Amino acid sequence: MKFGVVIFPGSNCDHDLIDALKRNTGQEVVELWHKDTDMQGCDFVFIPGGFSYGDYLRSGAIAKLSPIMTSVVEFANNGGYVMGICNGFQILCESGLLKGALLRNNNQLFVCQNQYLKPETTATAITNKLDRDKAYNFPIAHAEGRYYADEETLDELEANNQILFRYCDKHANVGGESNPNGSLNDIAGICNEGRNVFGMMPHPERGADPKLGNQDGVAIFESIMVSLAVS
Amino acid sequence: MTEVTVETAKELGLLPEEFDLICEELSRTPNFNELSIYSVMWSEHCSYKNSIFWLKKLPKEGPMMLAEAGEENAGLVDIGEGLACCFKIESHNHPSALEPYQGAATGVGGINRDIFSMGARPIAQLNSLRFGNISTDRTRRLVKGVVKGIGDYGNSFGIPTVGGEVYFDDCYETNILVNAMSAGIVEVGKTVSASADGPGNPVYIFGSRTGKDGIHGAAFASKDISEDSMDDLPAVQVGDPFWEKLILEATMELIESGAVVGLQDMGAAGITCSTSEMSAKSGTGMSIDLDKVPLRQDDMTAWEILLSESQERMLAVVEKGREADVEKILHKWDLMFAQIGEVNDTGRVVFYRNGELEADLPADHLVLGGGAPVYEREFERPAYMDKIDAFSTDDISEPQNHKKVAKFLAGLPNIASKRWVYQQYDSMVGTVNQSTNKPTDAAIVQIKGTDRSLALTVDCNTRYVYADPEVGTSIAVAEAARNIVCAGGIPSAITNCLNFGNPYDKGVYYQFKNAIMGMKAACEKFGTPVTGGNVSFYNQNTEDGTAVYPTPTIGMVGLVENQDYVTSLDFKNEGDVIILLGRDVASIGSSQYVSKFHGIEFSHAPHFDLDEEYDVQQLTSRLIRTGKVESCHDISEGGLFINILESCMPSGFGADIKTNQSERTDVYLFGESQGRIVISVKPENLPFIQAELDASDVHHKVIGEVSGNHIFVDDEDFGSVLEYKEIYDNALEEKLGLLEKA
Numbered sequence: 001m002k003f004g005v006v007i008f009p010g011s012n013c014d015h016d017l018i019d020a021l022k023r024n025t026g027q028e029v030v031e032l033w034h035k036d037t038d039m040q041g042c043d044f045v046f047i048p049g050g051f052s053y054g055d056y057l058r059s060g061a062i063a064k065l066s067p068i069m070t071s072v073v074e075f076a077n078n079g080g081y082v083m084g085i086c087n088g089f090q091i092l093c094e095s096g097l098l099k100g101a102l103l104r105n106n107n108q109l110f111v112c113q114n115q116y117l118k119p120e121t122t123a124t125a126i127t128n129k130l131d132r133d134k135a136y137n138f139p140i141a142h143a144e145g146r147y148y149a150d151e152e153t154l155d156e157l158e159a160n161n162q163i164l165f166r167y168c169d170k171h172a173n174v175g176g177e178s179n180p181n182g183s184l185n186d187i188a189g190i191c192n193e194g195r196n197v198f199g200m201m202p203h204p205e206r207g208a209d210p211k212l213g214n215q216d217g218v219a220i221f222e223s224i225m226v227s228l229a230v231s
Numbered sequence: 232m233t234e235v236t237v238e239t240a241k242e243l244g245l246l247p248e249e250f251d252l253i254c255e256e257l258s259r260t261p262n263f264n265e266l267s268i269y270s271v272m273w274s275e276h277c278s279y280k281n282s283i284f285w286l287k288k289l290p291k292e293g294p295m296m297l298a299e300a301g302e303e304n305a306g307l308v309d310i311g312e313g314l315a316c317c318f319k320i321e322s323h324n325h326p327s328a329l330e331p332y333q334g335a336a337t338g339v340g341g342i343n344r345d346i347f348s349m350g351a352r353p354i355a356q357l358n359s360l361r362f363g364n365i366s367t368d369r370t371r372r373l374v375k376g377v378v379k380g381i382g383d384y385g386n387s388f389g390i391p392t393v394g395g396e397v398y399f400d401d402c403y404e405t406n407i408l409v410n411a412m413s414a415g416i417v418e419v420g421k422t423v424s425a426s427a428d429g430p431g432n433p434v435y436i437f438g439s440r441t442g443k444d445g446i447h448g449a450a451f452a453s454k455d456i457s458e459d460s461m462d463d464l465p466a467v468q469v470g471d472p473f474w475e476k477l478i479l480e481a482t483m484e485l486i487e488s489g490a491v492v493g494l495q496d497m498g499a500a501g502i503t504c505s506t507s508e509m510s511a512k513s514g515t516g517m518s519i520d521l522d523k524v525p526l527r528q529d530d531m532t533a534w535e536i537l538l539s540e541s542q543e544r545m546l547a548v549v550e551k552g553r554e555a556d557v558e559k560i561l562h563k564w565d566l567m568f569a570q571i572g573e574v575n576d577t578g579r580v581v582f583y584r585n586g587e588l589e590a591d592l593p594a595d596h597l598v599l600g601g602g603a604p605v606y607e608r609e610f611e612r613p614a615y616m617d618k619i620d621a622f623s624t625d626d627i628s629e630p631q632n633h634k635k636v637a638k639f640l641a642g643l644p645n646i647a648s649k650r651w652v653y654q655q656y657d658s659m660v661g662t663v664n665q666s667t668n669k670p671t672d673a674a675i676v677q678i679k680g681t682d683r684s685l686a687l688t689v690d691c692n693t694r695y696v697y698a699d700p701e702v703g704t705s706i707a708v709a710e711a712a713r714n715i716v717c718a719g720g721i722p723s724a725i726t727n728c729l730n731f732g733n734p735y736d737k738g739v740y741y742q743f744k745n746a747i748m749g750m751k752a753a754c755e756k757f758g759t760p761v762t763g764g765n766v767s768f769y770n771q772n773t774e775d776g777t778a779v780y781p782t783p784t785i786g787m788v789g790l791v792e793n794q795d796y797v798t799s800l801d802f803k804n805e806g807d808v809i810i811l812l813g814r815d816v817a818s819i820g821s822s823q824y825v826s827k828f829h830g831i832e833f834s835h836a837p838h839f840d841l842d843e844e845y846d847v848q849q850l851t852s853r854l855i856r857t858g859k860v861e862s863c864h865d866i867s868e869g870g871l872f873i874n875i876l877e878s879c880m881p882s883g884f885g886a887d888i889k890t891n892q893s894e895r896t897d898v899y900l901f902g903e904s905q906g907r908i909v910i911s912v913k914p915e916n917l918p919f920i921q922a923e924l925d926a927s928d929v930h931h932k933v934i935g936e937v938s939g940n941h942i943f944v945d946d947e948d949f950g951s952v953l954e955y956k957e958i959y960d961n962a963l964e965e966k967l968g969l970l971e972k973a
Contacts, residue, residue, distance in 0.1 A: 009473070009476070009477055009480075009564065009565065010387070010473050010476055010477075012387075012388070012389025012476065012660055013389075013660060016660065016661060016662040019662060019679070020662070049660075050389060051386075051387040051389075051472075051473060051476075053473070054387065054471070054472075054473030054474075055387075055473075056473070109379075109654075109655055110382050110383070110386060110654075110655050110656075110657070111654050111655070112386075112653075112654055112655070112656060112657045112658055112659060113654055114667065114668070139659050139667070141386070141657045141659060141660065143386075203659070205662065206659050206662055208662075209662055211665060211677050211794065212662060212664070212665060212667065212668065212677075213665065213667070213668030213669050214667075214668050
């Protein structure tokens with residue numbers, strides 16, 4: 001199996017993700033440079049967090065125009081697995097691979113903290129090993145993480161079981177004070193209708209190293225291994 | 232060109248005798264460009280002319296030192312397994328006081344460039360911030376701007392902010408302090424020097440274009456802040472963290488390629504400083520064609536280009552013949568670059584614009600350690616110290632209600648949680664911060680690929696330094712070491728950021744000189760050499776001439792050799808025994824209790840004994856290495872009560888403690904006597920620990936146990952940990968006036 005991690009100028013969670021993938025899957029991980037179009041035969045492509053091209057315009061607005069994204073979109077449209085984390089989620093929404101948008105947090109401030117999430121579906125390639133009744137600690141770090149979509153889209157996401165995670169407290173109670181940014185329906189992550197494109201604001205790669213005292217993210221990498229072994 | 236006289240020199244901030252020195256060296260009168268260059272190179276900021284005499288007395292040698300103070304842009308310490316840690320702290324006070332967002336942001340940018348221009352990849356950042364009265368609009372605006380500036384720059388650049396301190400005291404109302412620290416890792420032997428070896432080697436500039444921003448920034452930093460300072464606004468630079476990130480990656484690849492001979496970032500005094508310092512270091516010279524420098528605007532004169540402090544620029548000396556390799560890497564990262572000149576063996580830096588010779592100066596004469604002047608200023612014990620001597624604990628009547636004091640202190644901005652601040656910083660990017668889920672006295676950062684960690688801290692209780700500059704500065708070093716020891720580390724070395732008032736004020740210079748002597752004594756005792764840092768004078772308000780508290784911020788790096796030694800501050804188990812290490816001396820002076828609860832400005836520094844402090848730290852370190860210490864936390868602001876509270880809050884456990892009946896309860900609970908550490912151990916390990924303690928010369932005492940979820944003092948219920956936590960967590964936001972709106 002081969003994982004690809006896209007690298008934009010300004011990506012800064014790229015190597016955290018590469019470390020986490022290598023440690024938790026033992027598989028080959030290659031870097032996909034933004035100026036290239038070659039997907040190098042990857043089975044699963046990640047778009048990491050950071051500030052692609054500085055994100056001075058609107059997060060992800062420039063990245064969607066890059067050569068590599070043309071290939072990523074094509075790869076996804078052919079059924080390939082693509083997962084965006086934080087800035088990667090913003091880029092996938094900008095590219096049209098996922099619906100909705102990420103707006104500025106409702107308090108207008110950047111927020112970095114440990115954050116509990118409740119898995120809403122185990123019927124995906126990245127959540128099949130997760131426990132739906134458990135609250136997972138996936139840290140967040142973003143200024144633009146407030147998920148927004150029109151009502152019709154939200155209904156569709158809910159009806160099709162496309163919500164991956166919702167923000168919750170440590171007892172898995174969803175919403176209220178535990179929603180850190182004002183996301184609609186407390187949404188922290190979604191997938192597309194074809195269930196091969198995933199986006200989430202929280203960072204599972206920040207909870208995947210015993211030395212950091214948080215291994216909740218490991219379940220995501222285990223899920224991915226299970227689904228790639230099957231497919 | 233303007234005709235140059237001694238008056239011109241004075242306008243540029245040079246002294247008449249300095250103008251004479253320059254004329255003598257050149258055997259002619261300098262032209263305006265040359266005089267401008269001297270004015271920045273000999274400004275306090277670049278030359279350290281009023282501080283270097285004393286700075287040279289600081290210890291800079293140690294078994295772990297790979298580069299000594301002044302040798303390179305930042306200090307370099309051996310951390311084992313073929314790796315070195317490169318670290319430094321720097322101030323950005325004056326720009327931040329005028330334009331908090333950009334001032335703070337560019338401070339972060341500058342300190343990180345110092346680290347990666349040596350070839351080390353930054354892995355962690357810290358900062359030390361000091362503001363005035365928290366309830367004034369000015370302070371609130373500055374706090375918001377500075378925090379957002381640090382956050383936006385650091386978050387985008389992608390290096391975690393893992394620690395720091397924030398204080399509020401009225402003396403910083405006009406002149407806030409913004410000190411930023413960065414630490415990076417490099418393989419031993421793979422560092423790059425800021426030198427210009429090899430005549431004939433091409434000189435490149437890369438990064439951002441050069442504009443008119445920040446001209447005379449170095450000179451501006453060497454003046455008092457006043458009403459007129461707003462006229463200096465163009466002296467504040469504008470930062471771009473995205474460019475900095477690209478420059479970081481390109482620099483790492485350039486160094487790896489082996490094509491770069493020498494490298495320096497452009498900070499204060501831009502092209503002037505980097506070309507002359509690199510040349511002086513190698514005893515070479517440079518010929519620079521200013522027409523080749525990529526400019527942001529066309530109408531720039533030679534001196535504007537020379538003195539521009541546009542951010543995110545680097546100067547590289549490249550091995551002749553390797554130009555194509557270098558340009559390929561710079562193209563890959565889409566960076567602006569140009570070959571602007573070459574190294575020669577003349578010992579002079581020469582600049583051309585439109586084919587005309589604009590400046591021709593001896594490199595060595597411009598720089599610190601070369602021809603730059605060195606002054607030993609006069610000092611005199613400041614008058615306010617008499618008021619400090621007059622203080623007596625008996626001046627303070629013991630309050631009836633100690634619980635009221637406890638709650639007041641838990642909600643004091645100088646003590647309360649800084650959550651509102653640190654949540655705006657990405658503290659977890661890089662997946663190295665081990666303190667996120669394990670609160671520790673010093674930030675613990677893993678060194679990937681090894682079983683080791685770095686312990687990092689910034690500390691300075693400036694009220695102590697104000698009360699007694701020598702003892703207070705020793706305490707700052709001791710507290711930094713104590714934090715590292717409590718977290719499980721062994722102190723390695725320090726960097727310092729010396730923020731003082733006007734050095735021509737004899738009282739200020741007395742503070743400065745004594746602070747250095749206190750630092751020297753403590754650094755020698757702890758075996759922590761000074762690797763460098765910076766001096767920021769003129770931190771005072773010209774309106775009434777009052778200086779800020781003398782603020783020698785200490786940034787310390789320590790090493791944790793083994794993951795098992797990382798020790799957090801939170802209580803772990805019901806029933807664990809709480810032990811106080813260190814002599815319990817009734818000492819109340821300069822505590823937050825005295826200064827903020829009782830409103831007493833002048834009181835003596837707390838009790839401090841350097842030898843006893845060292846022994847307590849050594850013992851603590853030894854106990855941690857037995858694996859039988861559950862929690863470890865030092866006593867600092869707020870005294871023993873706040874120490875216990877801070878160990879209770881993360882897990883929600885309570886504590887039952889007994890005071891020393893021979894001492895006033897308020898002094899015992901809230902006094903800040905130094906050299907004290909609180910540990911907790913499991914009851915079954917107590918005999919072992921007790922034997923270790925009894926075998927040592929260190930004073931120690933079992934003071935209570937972890938119990939329930941309330942804090943009891945001498946059987947009196949002080950309230951639930953939860954109610955204190957509410958106060959502690961929300962106080963800062965509340966006092967910044969941010970909660971009312973919600």
